[in-house]
Amino acid sequence: MSDALGIVHVFPSLMGTYGDGGNVAVLANRARRRGIAVTTTTIGPDDRIPRQGDLYVVGGGEDHGQIAAARRIREQGSLNHAADAGATVFAVCAGLQVLGVDFEVEGGAIEPGACILDLTTRRREPRAVGEVLADPLPRLGLPPLTGYENHGGGSLLGPGAEPLAQVRAGIGNGSGGAHGDGTEGVLAGRVLGTYLHGPVLARNPELADLLLTWATGHDLQPLDAPFVAELRAERAAYVASGKLSPPAA
Amino acid sequence: MSPAAKQQTGQPATRLTWRSRLAIAAGQLAAAASRALGRGRGYVVGGQIMVRISPNIIAELARGKRTALISATNGKSTTTRFVAEALRTLGPVAHNSTGANMAPGVATALASNRTAKSAALEVDEAHLPAVLQATKADAVVLMNLSRDQLDRGAEVTRLAKRWRAMLEAADWDPVVVANADDPLVAWACQPARNVRWVGAGQWWRDDAVLCPACGHTLERDQTTWHCPACGLTRPQPTWQAERHAIVPPDGSRVPVQLRLPGRANVSNATMAAAAVDLWGIPPQVAVAAFAQVEDVDGRYIEAGVDGQRVRLLLGKNPASWTELIDIAGQDGHRLVVAINARGADGRDPSWLWDVPFERLAGQQVWAAGERRFDLAVRLDTAGLNVIGVAEDPLEAATRGASGGIVDVVANYTAFQAARARVTG
Structure with a gap:
């Protein structure tokens, strides 16, 4: 691949229900504003995922799109190859589940995943819906993660993966009972997954910059993020007010 | 209804059970009370009472x-x-x-x-x-x-x-x-x-x-x-x-x-x-x-607000916005977008990132509504020029009022609030 940073949006038409395109837009925007050339490649449902991307983004979605995406990723093998070779992979919600060992879909069937992440997902009741605030692993040097979750899966991490963060409000990974086990997201090398769906990188530009640092291989200049401080403050105040959305019935 | 109109409409199509007649009377009373208290137009609360008293009422009335x-x-x-x-x-x-x-x-x-x-x-x-x-x-x-x-x-x-x-x-x-x-x-x-x-x-x-x-x-x-x-x-x-x-x-x-x-x-x-x-x-x-329809419960309505012409548009999800992109802020209209995330809107405004706002890159815009900061980040990333942020969309519309028309595109509850004020 050329000098440009290659961002690959994996099957957004199969998995992109929750504004996931926003994460690609934020990554490309923050790279370009620093003078980094970017190519974004959108992988259509019948396209092959390239092996030589720098930063792969896998979004969330409904069951049938998730099953279709998992089958394609497994059969093609190129995302596993890229991850093994050190590419950065960012997976959100159903994307996190798809990269695991397996996941349960509505009706109880267990679908095999891509086995890029050491985690398994089973359905959980009630669905985890609402605002999330979580403290990331201290060594990442990130401020608290803020976002919104909406998922019916509980993911249990194996020894080959560690939680990205500990929840302060919300459910997160959601295995181990109604309130989850207190963990949120997953980290294994440069593969990072989170249940904070949709445009989580818009609310957490430092997380976007961490991914860009991994993908470009060098440190980045500081960059402002217009309106994000106000947005984070407003969401933090909402969480502090205790008016979190009740779990859906 | 004028007496003439009443005469024209004649008798109800069917007779109702006593239970449904009671339900209608109670529902209409509740709706009137709701209106008198300024709680809204009363259509929902009145109907809720009707349906509760007489669960079969829709079938009877239809x-x-x-x-x-x-x-x-x-x-x-x-x-x-x-x-x-x-x-x-x-x-x-x-x-x-x-x-x-x-x-x-x-x-x-x-x-x-x-x-x-x-x-x-x-x-x-x-x-x-x-x-x-x-x-x-x-x-x-x-x-x-x-x-x-x-x-x-x-x-x-x-x-x-x-x-x-x-x-x-x-x-x-x-x-x-x-x-x-x-x-x-x-x-x-x-x-x-x-x-x-x-x-x-x-x-x-x-x-x-x-x-x-x-x-x-x-x-x-x-x-x-x-x-x-x-x-x-x-x-x-x-x-x-x-x-x-x-x-x-x-x-x-x-x-x-x-x-x-x-x-x-x-x-x-x-x-x-x-x-x-x-x-x-x-x-x-x-x-x-x-062709007689000028607005649909406030959608597309044009009215004066503090000396400023305002047109109200409802943009509540990616598909509706995909249509509005070709209409809103065009023809020299100024643009205000307003987003809430209450129950009726959906509590998750992630969908803003599915709207192709990139097609409006370069356009000046005000971000308004309860989720104005989510919106401002989205519009800024799409390349629009966010010139102001205000919770109240009509305040944003009338700030620095000038000639011409301001398009206020709002999602459901933000729209309802703006419509209630615009139409009095």
């Missing part, structure tokens, strides 16, 4: 009426208004014109116009099966399904499945007026015995990538779609929407000149014309009735 139900993710209020305006050329119509589109709103609309022989009722997508079964409607108009309020867990394909089961279970033969261009709608309508297919168009396609029947990727070109795996194919429409015309089954072209902007409203008009044709209303007559 008996003897010829009823059209209209449902979709987008365009149902406008299409219902079109249907109601056309049916009004025949006589009084029961119509839930304020968008109260669940069972209580339907009950209120039917109860407040007992003598009408026809009803045009907008129905929420998820509540349609129950309302269809209760009303045993003559016509059901199904237009489109796309992502909306995902925090409620109403996944789009699940809604299509519910519609399909509803039509399978219908033990009479309603005429289904269906958009052939939406694969989810077309699949849902397959079990219906009596379908009028309309080529009404579909511009937001991201929720219909996979075949609803088998999950394979659909193949599409400009006008048609089909599934190469199971063979599900776009039905051949007998009614067609064109950019400025309706083409009915006889192949004639009926020009459409609406006061409402945009191609989506021509689609809505085509669906409505195909529906009221069942009442024997010719498309030329229907189109003349549609």
Whole structure:
């Protein structure tokens, strides 16, 4: 691949229900504003995922799109190859589940995943819906993660993966009972997954910059993020007010 | 109602049980109390009481009426208004014109116009099966399904499945007026015995990538779609929407000149014309009735606010915004966007990132509403020039008032609040 940073949006038409395109837009925007050339490649449902991307983004979605995406990723093998070779992979919600060992879909069937992440997902009741605030692993040097979750899966991490963060409000990974086990997201090398769906990188530009640092291989200049401080403050105040959305019935 | 009008409308179509008569009296009392207390227009609270006292009231009130139900993710209020305006050329119509589109709103609309022989009722997508079964409607108009309020867990394909089961279970033969261009709608309508297919168009396609029947990727070109795996194919429409015309089954072209902007409203008009044709209303007559509509419960309304001309537009999900992008802020209009995330809006504004705001890059815009900061980040990333942020969209619209028109595009509750103030 050329000098440009290659961002690959994996099957957004199969998995992109929750504004996931926003994460690609934020990554490309923050790279370009620093003078980094970017190519974004959108992988259509019948396209092959390239092996030589720098930063792969896998979004969330409904069951049938998730099953279709998992089958394609497994059969093609190129995302596993890229991850093994050190590419950065960012997976959100159903994307996190798809990269695991397996996941349960509505009706109880267990679908095999891509086995890029050491985690398994089973359905959980009630669905985890609402605002999330979580403290990331201290060594990442990130401020608290803020976002919104909406998922019916509980993911249990194996020894080959560690939680990205500990929840302060919300459910997160959601295995181990109604309130989850207190963990949120997953980290294994440069593969990072989170249940904070949709445009989580818009609310957490430092997380976007961490991914860009991994993908470009060098440190980045500081960059402002217009309106994000106000947005984070407003969401933090909402969480502090205790008016979190009740779990859906 | 004037005495003359009362005389004209005559007797109610059917007699009600004592329970339903009591329910209506109680509901109307509650609605009046709600209005007197300034809590709103009372259509929902009154209807809730009616339905609670007499659970069968919708079926009783609908008996003897010829009823059209209209449902979709987008365009149902406008299409219902079109249907109601056309049916009004025949006589009084029961119509839930304020968008109260669940069972209580339907009950209120039917109860407040007992003598009408026809009803045009907008129905929420998820509540349609129950309302269809209760009303045993003559016509059901199904237009489109796309992502909306995902925090409620109403996944789009699940809604299509519910519609399909509803039509399978219908033990009479309603005429289904269906958009052939939406694969989810077309699949849902397959079990219906009596379908009028309309080529009404579909511009937001991201929720219909996979075949609803088998999950394979659909193949599409400009006008048609089909599934190469199971063979599900776009039905051949007998009614067609064109950019400025309706083409009915006889192949004639009926020009459409609406006061409402945009191609989506021509689609809505085509669906409505195909529906009221069942009442024997010719498309030329229907189109003349549609042309009278200036606003739909505040949508598209233009009014003065503190000396500033303001036009209100409802933009509540990616598909509706995909239509508005070609309208909002064009023709030199200034632009204010307002987003809330209350229950009725969906509590998750992630969908803002599915709206192709990049097409408005360079445009000056104010970000407003309770979620104005989410919106400001989105608009800034898309390359718009966010020149101000204010919670109140009308304050944003009138700040630095100048000549010309300000388009205020708001989602549901932000729109309702702005409409209430603009229309007094």
